[in-house]
Structures are given as C-alpha cells and as structure tokens.
Amino acid sequence: MACKSLYGKVAIVTGAAQGLGKGFSTILLKNGAKVALFDINEKAGRDLKASFDQEYGEDNAIFLTCDVTSDEQLKDAFRKTAEKFGRIDIVCNNAGIVDENNWEKAVAINLNGVVRGTYLALQYMKKENGGNGGLIVNIASLAGLGPLLTSPVYTATKHGVIGFSRAVAEASKASGYGVRVNILCPTFVNTPLLSFMSNKEQAGQFTNLMAMSDDLLKLNGLVEVPEVAEYFLELVRDESKNGAVMIVIPEGASYVNFPSSKEEMSLTLVSRKTPPTVSDPSSS
Numbered sequence: 284m285a286c287k288s289l290y291g292k293v294a295i296v297t298g299a300a301q302g303l304g305k306g307f308s309t310i311l312l313k314n315g316a317k318v319a320l321f322d323i324n325e326k327a328g329r330d331l332k333a334s335f336d337q338e339y340g341e342d343n344a345i346f347l348t349c350d351v352t353s354d355e356q357l358k359d360a361f362r363k364t365a366e367k368f369g370r371i372d373i374v375c376n377n378a379g380i381v382d383e384n385n386w387e388k389a390v391a392i393n394l395n396g397v398v399r400g401t402y403l404a405l406q407y408m409k410k411e412n413g414g415n416g417g418l419i420v421n422i423a424s425l426a427g428l429g430p431l432l433t434s435p436v437y438t439a440t441k442h443g444v445i446g447f448s449r450a451v452a453e454a455s456k457a458s459g460y461g462v463r464v465n466i467l468c469p470t471f472v473n474t475p476l477l478s479f480m481s482n483k484e485q486a487g488q489f490t491n492l493m494a495m496s497d498d499l500l501k502l503n504g505l506v507e508v509p510e511v512a513e514y515f516l517e518l519v520r521d522e523s524k525n526g527a528v529m530i531v532i533p534e535g536a537s538y539v540n541f542p543s544s545k546e547e548m549s550l551t552l553v554s555r556k557t558p559p560t561v562s563d564p565s566s567s
C-alpha cells in the first residue's frame with residue numbers, strides 16, 4: 284500500500300524510461316513525489332510519461348530527453364526540472380549500460396554520467412546555494428563490490444560509482460551541504476539490460492567467457508524490478524543513512540559494512556628488511 288510520504292518532494296531519475304529507472308520512478312510517484320524522467324530514449328520516455336499522466340495525474344511527471352554523457356543536456360534537464368517544479372530534493376543516477384566492446388561508452392555513461400549527475404545534484408540541493416538539502420541515490424551493482432569476470436570494465440565502473448559516492452557522502456557531510464549520498468547494489472535484475480549476456484557484439488575482450496553468464500546469474504540470483512524498487516524506497520526514506528551501500532539479493536537487502544581501519548582490513552604487511560629511509564625534502 285503506497286502512502287504519500289514523499290508528498291511535495293521533487294525527484295530526478297536518469298535512465299527512467301525502462302527497467303529499474305521506470306521502477307524507481309513508479310514507486311516515487313506512488314508515494315507522492317513529482318518525478319522528472321531523464322532518458323536518451325525519447326519514444327520510450329514520452330510513452331512512459333503518458334502512462335504516468337493517466338495513472339498519477341498530468342502535473343506529477345515530466346519527461347526530458349537527456350544523454351547523461353552530455354554536460355549541456357544534463358545541465359539543461361536539471362534547469363528545466365527546477366523551473367517546472369520549483370525545487371529538487373532527490374536525484375537517482377541510474378542510467379547505465381553494459382558494453383565491454385565499446386567500453387569507453389560504458390565508462391562515459393556508468394561512471395562519468397554518475398559524477399556529472401551527482402555534482403549537478405549538489406549544485407541544486409546544497410544549502411550553501413540556497414537549496415533545501417536532499418538525497419542522491421547512485422545505482423551501482425553487486426559488480427561494484429566484487430569482480431564480474433565476464434565484464435571487467437562494467438565492474439570497474441560500478442566499483443568507481445561506490446568509491447566516488449562514498450567519498451562525496453563524506454565530503455558533503457564535512458561541508459555542511461545537507462545532501463546525503465547512498466548507493467544501491469542489486470544482483471541480476473530482470474530488465475532488458477540482461478540481453479548483454481547473450482550479445483556477442485558487446486562481449487568485448489572476454490567473449491570466450493560468455494557461456495559463464497548463466498552460471499553467474501544462477502550463483503548470484505535474479506530479482507524483479509518492483510522488489511528492488513521497494514528497497515530503493517527504504518533507502519530514500521531512511522534519513523539516518525549517508526554513504527550507505529545497500530545490496531539487494533533474492534534473500535533480501537542488507538547494508539555493507541566496510542572495514543574502517545587497516546586492522547579491520549586484515550592486512551598482512553610485507554616483511555620489511557630494513558626500515559624505510561625518509562629523505563629530508565628540504566635537502567633536495
């Protein structure tokens with residue numbers, strides 16, 4: 284049962300036209316938020332906006348064609364959202380692809396796009412700029428916590444999203460911005476993105492390992508979009524969380540506890556033969 288807990292809040296979701304972005308947008312609208320749908324797929328975005336207008340009323344969702352790799356388009360979409368709704372409270376940087384062949388495109392979308400969307404979110408929401416504070420939810424993956432051997436570049440982008448987002452969460456807190464940043468790491472989710480697993484054109488360097496994809500899917504499990512969206516909503520609602528990394532697997536969701544010290548990393552130091560000599564920089 285949806286409640287109007289997000290009434291009056293304005294959210295941006297990138298990659299909103301299908302898959303997880305559509306699921307996140309749906310649950311935000313169900314709970315009273317207004318949502319700006321950003322996506323590069325204009326037809327799917329306009330169709331979804333029309334469907335949302337029917338379901339939630341015409342003034343609660345807008346669609347803006349936007350390629351997250353374009354600084355100009357993302358800035359323009361943020362500006363139009365703020366003009367339309369008067370504020371921005373939640374930004375979900377969700378747009379992502381898997382392409383190990385055109386891997387620079389994957390980096391541009393999955394990592395650079397998240398950095399761009401995060402910094403624009405800070406620009407609009409941070410109290411220093413007259414904003415109301417807010418929340419950024421960046422979508423990583425289980426592949427951001429451990430290597431997905433079929434997709435090394437995808438793995439790198441998702442590791443990057445986690446590291447970047449955790450650092451921004453701390454920096455925002457230290458700067459008194461009033462903006463929290465959390466990260467969602469789902470296992471395999473039943474969306475069109477999984478077509479990559481059978482697409483030789485996108486397999487890139489390790490096409491030879493494609494056959495392992497089904498095993499990896501079986502090993503890690505498959506979840507459905509509405510289930511992930513429920514956990515996304517929990518992450519949105521929990522105002523105590525900043526820098527939190529939530530995994531979603533078939534068994535449910537849990538927060539990742541990262542080692543907070545060298546000791547906790549159970550580092551085994553390489554034995555040193557002689558203590559390091561530290562040269563006096565003033566003498567060089």
Ligand SMILES: NC(=O)C1=CN([C@@H]2O[C@H](COP(=O)(O)OP(=O)(O)OC[C@H]3O[C@@H](n4cnc5c(N)ncnc54)[C@H](O)[C@@H]3O)[C@@H](O)[C@H]2O)C=CC1
Nearest residue numbers: 298301302303323324350351378379424471472474475476
């Ligand atoms: N499906 C899965 O198994 C999992 C997906 N994820 C992540 O969740 C996010 C969403 O993935 P899915 O919904 O599964 O994918 P999807 O392929 O179903 O949807 C991705 C959406 O992003 C849009 N998009 C692609 N490039 C774009 C760009 N340059 N600018 C703006 N929009 C763009 C697409 O048009 C599409 O609507 C991605 O970041 C993905 O890495 C994380 C874990 C598991």
Ligand SMILES: CCCCCC(=O)CC\C=C/C=C/C=C/[C@@H](O)[C@@H](O)CCCC(=O)O
Nearest residue numbers: 381424425426428429430431434470471503
């Ligand atoms: C390849 C298509 C990507 C689909 C979109 C996703 O993000 C799906 C990611 C889902 C699961 C990823 C799991 C990664 C698992 C590895 O980290 C793990 O198998 C490594 C195990 C290492 C160890 O046990 O020591």
